[in-house]
Amino acid sequence: MRGVLFLLLALAAVVLAAGPLFAQQDDGDDDQEGATGGGDPLAGTYRRSPRSHEAEFHPNYKLDYTRDQDVSTWKHNIQMNYAFTPKVIFNSSSNIVLRENEALNRLNRQETWNAGLNLALSDAISTGIRFQRSDQEDVRNPGESNEVRTFRERESFDLTTDYKTSFMENVGVTLGVNGGFERNEYSDVKSTGSSQGVSASLNYKAPLGIETSFQYSGNHSLLDSKQGSAESKDESYGHNLSGHVEYDWLENSFVVDARRGISSKEYPKEQQTELRRADTEAVNLNADLALLEDLSTAISVGYTRNKTEYDLEESKDSDLTSRSVQASLAYKFGETRFTAEMSSDKKRNEYYDIQTGEQYSNALGASITHDFGENVTAVMRGRTSLLSHHYDDAESNDQDRDLFDQEATFNLDYTPRDDLKTSLYVKVREDNLIYIRTSRTGDNKTSQTYTIQPSITKNFGSRVVVTQKYGLSADYTFYTYDPDSNFLIRNFSINTGLTWKPFSRLKLVFGHTYRSQDEGSYVEDEDGVERYGKNSERDDNSLDLSLGYKLFDFIDIDVKQSLSFQKRWAIEDGEKRLSWDKFDTTLTGKASADYELPSGTTLKFTLARVYRDATNITERQREVWDISLNIDKTF
Amino acid sequence: MAIAAALLLSGCIFTPRDPDGPPEGDVTDWETPINTSIVLQNLTAAFEGEGLQNYKDCFTDSFRFHVDPSDSLAAGQEAEQRYANWTREDEEHAANGIFTVASDIDLSFTTIQEPDESSDETYRIEEYELIVTYEGGASEEVYYRGQASLHMRRDGTGRWAIFRWVDRRLTDPPPNTWGSLRGDYRD
Numbered sequence: 001m002r003g004v005l006f007l008l009l010a011l012a013a014v015v016l017a018a019g020p021l022f023a024q025q026d027d028g029d030d031d032q033e034g035a036t037g038g039g040d041p042l043a044g045t046y047r048r049s050p051r052s053h054e055a056e057f058h059p060n061y062k063l064d065y066t067r068d069q070d071v072s073t074w075k076h077n078i079q080m081n082y083a084f085t086p087k088v089i090f091n092s093s094s095n096i097v098l099r100e101n102e103a104l105n106r107l108n109r110q111e112t113w114n115a116g117l118n119l120a121l122s123d124a125i126s127t128g129i130r131f132q133r134s135d136q137e138d139v140r141n142p143g144e145s146n147e148v149r150t151f152r153e154r155e156s157f158d159l160t161t162d163y164k165t166s167f168m169e170n171v172g173v174t175l176g177v178n179g180g181f182e183r184n185e186y187s188d189v190k191s192t193g194s195s196q197g198v199s200a201s202l203n204y205k206a207p208l209g210i211e212t213s214f215q216y217s218g219n220h221s222l223l224d225s226k227q228g229s230a231e232s233k234d235e236s237y238g239h240n241l242s243g244h245v246e247y248d249w250l251e252n253s254f255v256v257d258a259r260r261g262i263s264s265k266e267y268p269k270e271q272q273t274e275l276r277r278a279d280t281e282a283v284n285l286n287a288d289l290a291l292l293e294d295l296s297t298a299i300s301v302g303y304t305r306n307k308t309e310y311d312l313e314e315s316k317d318s319d320l321t322s323r324s325v326q327a328s329l330a331y332k333f334g335e336t337r338f339t340a341e342m343s344s345d346k347k348r349n350e351y352y353d354i355q356t357g358e359q360y361s362n363a364l365g366a367s368i369t370h371d372f373g374e375n376v377t378a379v380m381r382g383r384t385s386l387l388s389h390h391y392d393d394a395e396s397n398d399q400d401r402d403l404f405d406q407e408a409t410f411n412l413d414y415t416p417r418d419d420l421k422t423s424l425y426v427k428v429r430e431d432n433l434i435y436i437r438t439s440r441t442g443d444n445k446t447s448q449t450y451t452i453q454p455s456i457t458k459n460f461g462s463r464v465v466v467t468q469k470y471g472l473s474a475d476y477t478f479y480t481y482d483p484d485s486n487f488l489i490r491n492f493s494i495n496t497g498l499t500w501k502p503f504s505r506l507k508l509v510f511g512h513t514y515r516s517q518d519e520g521s522y523v524e525d526e527d528g529v530e531r532y533g534k535n536s537e538r539d540d541n542s543l544d545l546s547l548g549y550k551l552f553d554f555i556d557i558d559v560k561q562s563l564s565f566q567k568r569w570a571i572e573d574g575e576k577r578l579s580w581d582k583f584d585t586t587l588t589g590k591a592s593a594d595y596e597l598p599s600g601t602t603l604k605f606t607l608a609r610v611y612r613d614a615t616n617i618t619e620r621q622r623e624v625w626d627i628s629l630n631i632d633k634t635f
Numbered sequence: 636m637a638i639a640a641a642l643l644l645s646g647c648i649f650t651p652r653d654p655d656g657p658p659e660g661d662v663t664d665w666e667t668p669i670n671t672s673i674v675l676q677n678l679t680a681a682f683e684g685e686g687l688q689n690y691k692d693c694f695t696d697s698f699r700f701h702v703d704p705s706d707s708l709a710a711g712q713e714a715e716q717r718y719a720n721w722t723r724e725d726e727e728h729a730a731n732g733i734f735t736v737a738s739d740i741d742l743s744f745t746t747i748q749e750p751d752e753s754s755d756e757t758y759r760i761e762e763y764e765l766i767v768t769y770e771g772g773a774s775e776e777v778y779y780r781g782q783a784s785l786h787m788r789r790d791g792t793g794r795w796a797i798f799r800w801v802d803r804r805l806t807d808p809p810p811n812t813w814g815s816l817r818g819d820y821r822d
Contacts, residue, residue: 104782104803108704138704141806150708186711267712308822316822344648353735355728362648386649399687399731402651427791433688434651442658443665443686449792473792475667481657489667491793517669517793538669542753564753584751616749 063631069624070103087120103620107142111135127161130180152186156195172203182221189268191234193223211246227268234273238263251290258283275311280304297329319350340366357391357400379411398437406430419459427451434480444480449473463502469495476522488522488532491515505551511544520571537576538568558590584614590626604630665689668795671750671759671787678797679742685734691727695788695798698723702814703781703804710818717818725821732820739768747782758786762805765813780805781812 064075076096083089092115099108111134118128137151158180166172176199184191197219204212220237242259261280266273282304289297307319328341345361365383372378384406391397407429414422431447455469471493479485498510520535542564549557568579590608597603606628612621664680666673674693681690700721707714733740748760765779786799802814 105806136704136708138708140705140804146806148705150705152708152711152714184712187709189711265712269713318822353732355731355735364649384649386651388652397735399734401688403688404649404651432651434654435688436652436654438655438657438659440658440686441654441656442662443689444654444658445665451792471791475792475794477667479662480654482662485662487667489669489793515793519667519669540753562753564751566753584753586751612751614749614751618748621748 058634061631061633063629065627065629067625067627070620071099071101073100074098089118091116091118105141105144107137107139109135109137124165125161125163127159130156130158130160130178132156132158150187152184154182154184156180156182158195170205172201174201175199182223184223189225189227191223191225191268193221193234195219195221209248212244214241214243216241225268225273227271230268230271232266232268232273234266234268236263236265236267238265253286253288255286256284257286269312272312274313277309279307294332295329296331298327300324300326302326315352317352321348321350322346335371337369338366340364354391354393354397356393357389357397359390360386360388362386375415377413379409381407381409383407394437398435398439400436401440402432402434402436404432404434421457423455425451425453425455441481442479446478446480448476448478463500465497465499467495467497469493471495478522484521484523486522486530487519489517489519491517505549507548509544509546509548511542513540513542515540515542534571536568536570536579538566541565554595555591555593558588558592560586560588560590562586562588582615585612587611600634602630602632604628604632668693669793670752671757671785671795674787674795674797675744675761675785679744682730682742683740685737685740687727687731687734690730691723693797694723694726695796696723697798698726698796699799700726700814700817701799701801702818703802703812705804706802706812706815706818709815713818717821718814721817721821726817729817729820733767733816736769737767738770741766750787752789755789756786758784758799760784763813765816767816777811779811779813779816781814783813 058081060077060079062075062077064073064077066073074097076094078094079092081089081091092113094114095110095112097108097110100106101108113133114131116128116130118126120126133153133155135151135153137149140148158178160176160178162174162176164172164174177197179196180194182193182195197217199215199217201213201215206212216239218237218239221235223234223236225232225234238261240259240261243257245256247254259280259282261278263276263278265276265278267276268274282302284300284302286300287298289299291297302324303322305319305321309317322345324343324345326341326343328339330337330339332338342364343362345359347359347361349359350356363383363385365381367379367381369377369379385404387403389399389401391400394400407427409428410424410426412424414424416422427449428451429447429449433443433445433447435441435444451471451473453469453471455467457465457467459465471491473491475489475491477487493513493515496510496512500508500510502508516537516539518534518537521533522530523533525531542562544560544562546558546560551557563585564583566580566582566584568581569576570579571577588608588610590606592606593603595603606626608626610624610626612624614621664684665677665686668674668677677689678693680686681693700718702718702721707718710717742763742765744761744763746759746761748758750757750759761783763779763781763783766776767779768776782803782805784799784801784803785797786801787795788798789795802812804812
């Protein structure tokens, strides 16, 4: 808090000292207004009076409160932006979140404070000061003998200067430097010191439409750290360089992106100094080609490498390399559209342990869309992919595996009349899990899923909409080496919905879902024929009724009643025996208001009460209040 | 021609490897996760049996793990690289890292709050106890305990999987959570 106080005093001093200067500037502006009259093209930029400056000071405050069962959360957000003149701007923000969990007896607080004063010395040069503070605290069993507190604090204060200019409309340059102090505290660690940063960018638009941009950013910090009795001087730095080249030729586009970054960070760890070094590089080439009319293609080639090394925890060292290629094409002929895409990716993962290995990923997909007149659209899609994990040390790591997936879908939308829509969705999918090492091959299996989902939507006038959707799926699992474990799951569902708007303020929704599921073994009998032996059945019925009403144009009232029953039967020796019978009912009443006062302040308020009754429910879950309050006040 | 080339190419790069042979051990217990309890059974069996792919299949593609705030704060400057933006790939890598150093794993869950499985998204609150026996030296057993809010989603074929795991320390010691163990094996 001392830092905040210091900042406010400093800002007050700056404001007082700058007062005469701003007044003089304002006088000049007034003169300008008088000279130029209403047709001044700079109107709104320079024509400011001291009174109008005061009018521009609009602090904004947002308050949010939510309570969801055991957890209540307060959020405060304050923003202040004040242009003393168009060239001297103050801005600040603070965000405070307080969260209390009654069930776990915990308090959590997060605060973030930012303040800055920016001064535009000229059109090209600006300078400023910046203060940042973040504070996080988590307290368990607050106020009790077994209270445990963890926290992290960070403060930094920076001076910044930025320079930007352009030459001959083709070259743009920006430069920035900053330097300041920072303080960190967490657990038993304290550190203070200085930090510096520099950034630069160059944009160049070359002949033939070639656009280039290059960026560099670097930072350095030197902190005096103390952890318990151990003291250290921790130095950290980072350098990032990136480039982007873009070239458009006719309808074709070519882009090259490259970046390189290195960093080194020292920090206290268990009374010693840990050093983390990171090295990253990436290159990406992308070409969008319009080779023929109605044919567009794209190809992309990428390479990334991320290398991380630790001094103390060498077991965390890693070196990850990835090479990838992606290609796609889209072609339109008549009422038919064809798309295809493929991708191939190879990763080399070097770790300190037996996870070192390679990963190959290949995928190929295609789709055809065809419009049969104005009322019928059909889409067919197919996709296949193979993901292979290869570990170097096959003796110690037996997780080598391939995942081979294939999927085909078909979708048909048919709209015979404006008030009637129908659709049909069919999916066939097969997933293969293939472990390579014998110690794991017991898990090898093939899953086959067949799904069909027809649906229909009918409008009765403009006020009533009825929909119904059916779903039927069968999910087979075949074990490669243990066919006695093969099993089958079957699902059937019907969703029915009715929406009725008797008048504009009232909306009634009715929904019913029926789900039926059975599962069991799917094994060969003595004659070698695969047969299904049902183990269990389950039925779910869910009914939802809701009413929505708008009161006084800004209060929404919602009442919802849900009721669901679930039953499960075990099948033993052909006999069906009830295993369990569950119910769940919820009554929700909710009122929400969204109101804007003439002053511009907005109020949002939500109050919901949920009453729930169900099998195996705790008292704590039975009744829940959800409250949300949001005030957005601009002063 | 492009299609023909792709089909020819697919014959080469879409051929999975042949396994070395029939299994030496037992089949890991895996059931199609038609309810959230089976997800926990599969997760337990896969983690104890070190079946990496079965373990990974307990999580959705969009899986996110949220560590306990105290674990994050205690990690100091390493918090971000240990826990931030934790994905299913991180979960797989951390699990594989634990498998490489563990000679025995024992995992159990105790349900604190039952889920409502009538909708396609639900959550259940579980207390877990994970006992890892590390290889080498003293073959020491280390206990990890905590509370997990497991948010699960049902896909179009009725299979459930975890899409969010919110980890919390328990009020009573020992303080080591599975979340802190995950962080040790992320890199």
